[in-house]
Every structure is written in structure tokens, then in C-alpha cells.
Amino acid sequence: MPPPDFFRSVTNIICSTLDLQNAISNLYQYLQENLPVNTIGFDIYDDENRILHNIISLHEGKTRPIADLVISKEVHDRIMVEAADETILSGYTANSSDEEITQQVSKRIGHKHFSGVICYLRIDGELLGVATFLRSKPYAFSEKEIEALSSLGDPLAIAMVNALKFDELKAVKDQLQDDNKFLQRELAKKAGETIIGARTGLKTTMNMISQVANTDVPVMLLGETGVGKEVLANALHRMSPRRDKPFITVNCGAIPDSLVDSVLFGHEKGAFTGAAQQRKGRFERANGGTLLLDEIGELPPDAQVRLLRVLQEKTIERVGGDTEIPIDARIVAATHRDLKKLVNEGKFREDLWFRLSTFPVVIPPLRERQVDIPLLLAHFLNSCSAKLGVQQPAVTPEGIENLTNYRWPGNVREMHNVVERQIILGQGAPLTFSTLTSPETTIGSFPQTTYNIAPTALPAATSVTLETQGTFPTLDEVTRMYIEKALRHCKGKIEGTEGAAQILGINASTLRHRMRKLDISFGKKR
Template sequence: MNNSKEKLLIVEDEFIVGNDLRMMLIKGGHEVVGMAASVEQARKLIEAKKPDWVLLDIVLKTPTSGIELGKELHAQKIPFLYISANTNEQTLEAAKATQPYGFLVKPFRQQDLFVMLDIARYRYGIEKGTIKEVAAPATTHTPVPAYDSNDLIGNSAVIHEALNKVNAVAPTTTSVLLLGESGTGKERFAEAIHKRSNRKNKPFIVVNCGAIPITLLESELFGHERGAFTGANQKRIGKFEQAEGGTLFLDEIGELPPEAQVKLLRVLQQKEIERVGGDRTIPVDVRVIAATNRHLEKEVAHGRFRLDLYYRLNVFPIVLPPLRERPDDIPSLVQYFLHKFRDNSPKGIPAVGPQAMQSLTQYNWPGNIRELEHVIERQVILSGGNPIEHIELTMADQSALPTDTNLETLETVERNHILKTLKACKGRVSGMGGAAEILGIPAQTLYSKMKKLGIKTGYL
């Protein structure tokens, strides 16, 4: 898209902010057709100038808010971005309902503005069909072999939808945000995107943001120079440099502390890093795929996650369905894990009887695929190679089976399940037979969840 042909309108009631924004846009080769300090002025300019894009402040010191104008712009099919200094949950939800193409968080720099505009154009182009980097595959799929360790497993409609998006986005350079519960296979999907991309022969580096102490996170991501801090006896190359030319998978991105979020945003925008204790910038060519099991929009509303970073990562979201929503895939997954753990069986791969399979397909799998993997590994060992006729669920497994129809919040369900699992493990969190292993999540992640939910093992 030729930016010089785009006409932009600024709606901002603070003249200094609006004028700075206008100068940035003009310097970048854009045509600014006007500045409005109120919704009423904006309506007149929209009618007279027919702008291609509107940059709209959410909070205006006028009777009519920016969100009300956002509703009108959406109805008129005029693409727009919001400008915001801070947004509470209620305002964010109202703003989202107007379907903007991005958010620009004050204060911002010229580079931040242009990156957000590029993302907004990409979203708009995809929606309108004017941007097609790669044709999406057909909605029907050839069944994926159940024990192909290099690919994804599933033939259900929900997994096909996710696979369609994987195949569509993989050949591009677009950032991807994988959303889903713990254990749904986010790392597997990230690796599949990498292997289907032009970067497949370059490194695929994984970083679990929830498993690294905050004090070491910056050094882990960006590296450090010798003598940068106590204990830094030699230079360290960070994950961004290790992933040069390839893909960096940032798992549990919602666990990043605020100071790390700021630095990550700068790296994504400028495509360069600076090692801790260093005095020079290092260009990096890395595709970032992020993942989280958190509701990032709520994290943004509560001030725990930056709005601009969220929109920078959320260019192409893919929602991974929980295992309970794809029971038809369980037999294929079971066969895959039986083959994976065949070395644990002295008589070869055991068969799974119909009653055992029924138990597996009827269970709601709070730990998702990772939990299924652990259950099958345990059953293969216990079977001694003989047919598996009955699945022996642990106390923690059984606690997840539905017993009534009372509805609770997700946080309450998660807290109760963690408590029951900890009790079954006699308070043991990590290690063999610990709650983290049963739940199918890293011990550090479980500790973080326990802290967030106010769970202390001494109270069990």
C-alpha cells in the first residue's frame, strides 16, 4: 500500500500531543487532512475530507467520547486506531467492541507509531482481502498420521481450524500469538509453524518466560557482557542472538514483568538488541511466536501487560482448543503416545480395550494433551505389555470428573483442582509424582499459579 496516498485524520483534544502526532505522520510521508479536538469537529472533517484512516483518542474532554465516535466509524466502515494513555477493564471492553485495528499507547515514539500503523494496515488488508500473502488451505484435510512425531495430530473440526491458520501464516514473517490452556500443545504448534516456514533450516529456540527468575530474564533473552553484574564472568549470547535467522518461541509470555515487556517491545519494533552491560546495538533477524494461557486482555486492563505489546504480538492469533473440545482426537493421540512409550513395554505396544478407551474419551482432561501423555505413559508401564482394559485414574485425575452442574468461575475451578491435586500428592509440588507432573505443567508455573491463587502447601 502506498502510504503517500493515504489520508489520515487525527482526533485529539490535547493540541501538543495532536501536533506531535501530525508532524510524525508528515515526516513519514503521510497526508494529514486535519486535526479535530472534539467528536463534532471530527464528524465535519470526516464528511468533508473522506479520510482513509482515523487516529482517535479514547478519552476526550468533550460530552461525546472517542468510543462513541469509534462506533460511528465502524458503522461507516472507516478503519481507525485508538490512542490511549491508560485504559481500565470497562473502557477496554467498550473500545474493543467498536473493532479498532489497533491501539497506540501514550507516550509513543515515531517508530512505535509506524509499526502500529503497519500492523493495522495488515489487519485491515487481511479482513478486506487485499492482502493475501499465502492462500489458505482447503477446509478438508488428509488425516494426520497418529504417530508422526514431526507433525500435529487431529482430525476434529476445531483442530482443523487451527491447522488451517498454521498453514496460512507459516510461510509469512508475521508474528503469531498462540492462545490456549496449559498442555494444549502450544510449543508443538510453534514448532510446526517454524518447520513450514522459510526459516525451517535455521534455529528454533524456546524460552519459557515463567520458568526464568526475573533477575535473569533480561540476560537470558538479550545476553550480557563480561562484568555486566556480579557473577558475569564471561560474555553470554542471549536467546535472540541464538535464534538469528530462525524462530524464537516465547512461551508463557504473560509472565513477563513490566520492565521486560518494555524491552521486548523495543526489540520487536527496532529488530535490534543490546546485551546487558553492552554499549552497542546488535541487529537481529528473528521471527517471534508467543504463547500464553492467560487472558491477556484482562491482564492489560489490570495494568499487568502493556497494551501496545499485546497488539504488537497479537497480529495473527491462533486459539488452540482444549482436549475436552476434541474428544474424537483422543484415540489418535492415544495411539501416538503408545508408540512413543513402546520401549517401556517388554511385550511391544499394548492394545487399549473399549472400556479403557471410553474412560479416556469421557474424561474432561484439565491438563489437556500433556496430562493424557502422562496417563498413557503410566498405563504402558503398569500393563507390562498386556492389553489395557481399565484405566486407573489417580485421585487427582478423578477429582476432575464432573460431579454436579454447579457453575463456578474458571479461577475457582483452577484453584480447587490444584488444591485437590496437591492433597493427593501430600503437598509435593515438584519431582516424580508431584502435583506439577500430574497437572502437566512446569513446577515454576505451578508455584506462580499457587502464589496468584493464594495456595500454601502448609495449609493443605
């Protein structure tokens, strides 16, 4: 027997939260104490296609997936007539083989014998959906119980609408916030204005990018750490017909293995612990635009398989979902590693390599385009001085010579950090860059970076040395030595002011990931 305050209590329960899952769970617990039921279901009715789409179903206190229910035209017409008549509070279904709707509900919930009360959820006189209360035996509801449950139509309809609108607005808000972060980051770089060295040291590279820009061919940017792969990927995007669409980047080396699928492809609400809402992945955000997969060589093997499928099928499935979502994004991959060597070692899929390297572009390191150093220096002096709020200092002839003779293992990114640091330390005095003249960094001490690419992969007009010369160490060995040197200088400190990540000009999480890859131990030395 329902209590006297049944309607008021239920209304308070379902309207006290905008989370429909919590509201229905709380309602289920209350009903078990006052008007027990086995199952509660919420469905939105698509009257155009005559389909009941289940939003949530609670059986014996646990959420379970329920298939959509297709309604015949005869039953649809009856439902629309009853729903339009506000004097009819509910429909009542019992175990009867003569009723088509009963047979379908029986198949849907997995119980041959049941009885239920169906509340029509109306908003402004229109049928929004239905709420269903079921017991797993026939003719189990008394007339007073039917009346009590039927009276819940209005508050249940309000709760459903509020929850759906809240989820929709929250998803839009989160999307706008994420897109705004990406936009602000790109605007801060002022990457849309110019590429330093486009007519000098990067002339050949920029010519190749302009040749491929108007196509949708995947592009592979190859070059050492810090050469500006993301800046050139952005330039490629701006030259392409997709320039007005999103340019999205993802650093594959900075994503924990367990979150790769979620970051790239998105996830549905409840797909895993902490997935409180639906989230779009980088592929969906880049739809219609360009997606840069930076440090593609760091992608785990399992993720490589799923990425290959997405590139082939041009569809994705969010984690926890089963709907294929079409994707139209121009793919640009970037790496400082020799992917062909990784393929030979079994660490990178050969079919993915062929898919991504249709048009490889090698970006020369800064030591091979010394003509650009004065241009970069002028740019960094201006931007760093403005950022720090100080007067732009002068540079001595000795300073220019030191910059030119230095081998720049960290390339353009390192040069930016060196200039900024010297402006801070110089306190307005002319800059000499005398700290760059140590014997360890003289010309000839840094190995030549090479990339194992088939000669036919590059246009004939491009002149790039692709063969390893002499007995130079591998790029991983050099990277290891360079990171260990930075860690010794910082006494093991990785992040924060004067940490190794800051000196190297990379994100602390990226540095830790590379340290794990190269088996470099963590920990601050005492």
C-alpha cells in the same frame, strides 16, 4: 630498580593463567613491589582504521573503562615503522604539548602530566597491539626501568593472544553446547514428523497456521495448559521460509525476574556477579529463525517494556553492554491466560498485546476434539511402550469410553502422562483407565476456556466461541483448584517421583512460579 629476575618473574605471572583480567591484576601487584606504576593498559591496534581498542585498563589497582584512541596518519606511519623494526623495544612518551599522541593519551587517562613506556606487542612480525605502563608525573622512568618494561613485549603479546583465543573458543564451545541441547530436545519430540489431529480436531487451527507461515507476522497461540502450543509453534516454524534456521523457545514463567534480561538479551562478561563470560540471549540465538515466547502472560511489567522496544526497534543490547545488535527473529507468543483481561486489569501492556496479537490462533482443548483421542492414544501407547522397553498393551472398550468421557483439564500433556502411568501400573494387562471415571471429572464439570479477542482479529472462516458462558469460574480460579487438588493428592510434594509437578506434567520451577502467582502456599504436609 628492577630485580635481577624481573623478566622471568613477570613471564611466569602473565603466562600462568588464560584469564587476562587475572594476569594483569597479578602483574600490577608484582610491579607495585618492584617497579611501581599507576596505570597498566592493554590495547589491540586496528591499523586499517587507525584505532587503539582498549581491552583492559587497571588504574590504582582497579579496572576502569578507557575510550578508544584514534591515531592520525602521521603518528600511524611512525608507529608502523617502529613496530616493524624489532631493534626498537618501546616508545617513550613524556609530558610534551608538541606530541599529538601525548595529548590524546593525556585526555584518555585524565592526567595532564604523566610519563609512560609503550611496549609494541608483535606476533610473527606483525603489530598486534600495545601495552602501556604509566606514572602520573613527567619523566618518571629511569633508563633501566624503561629497558626492563620494554623487554616484556614478547611475553605480554603471547599472554594477550592466548587469552583472547581461549575466550573465543570457550564462547564457541558454550554456544555449541547450548544449541546442541536445544536440538536434542526438539529431535526427541520428533515434532518434525506429524501433528496428531492435523486433519481432524486441529484442522481449522492448522489451516490458520499454514496461512500465516510464509509471513513474518507475529503469531499469538492461545490455549489451555497442555494443548500443545510449543508443538504447533514448531510446526509453524517448519512451514515457514525460516525452517532451516534455529527454533528457540523460552518459558517466560520459569525465569526469575532478576534474570529475564540476561536470558532474553544476553550479557557481557562482568555485567553482574557470576557473569564470567559473554553469553548470547534467546533473541540472538534465534536470529534468522523463530523465537517462541511461551507463557508470555507471566512476563514482569518491566520486562514487558524492554520486550516492546526490541520488537519495535528490532535491536537488542546485552546486559552490561552499550552496542545495539540487530535482530531478525520471527516472534511467536503463547499463553493459557486471557491477555485482554490482564490488559484491562493493568497487568499486561496494551501496546505489547497489540504488537503480539496481530494473528491470534486459538487451539481447542482436548475435550472439544474427542475425535483425536483414539489417534493420540495409539501414538502415546507406541511411544511410551518404546520408552519404557515393554510390549505395547491392549486397551479395553471400557478404557476407550473412559478416555473419551474424561474432561482432560490437563489436555494432551495430561493424556500422555496418564497413558504412561497406566502402562507402568498395568504390567502388560489390558488398560481400562478406570481411575478417570470419578464424579469430579464427568462431562460438564469442567468450565469452558474462553479468550477475550476482538471478533475482527480472526478470519471469518474460523468458528471459535469467545464469550464466557454462564457463571463459570475464571481460568485462574480453576488453575488454583486444580493445583491444590494435585498438592493434596501428593501431600504437598512438588517435585520428584509422584510429585505434583510430575502429575500435572509441568516443570517444578514453573509450578512454583504459578503457585506464587496464585498465592498457593509451599511446603510438604506431614
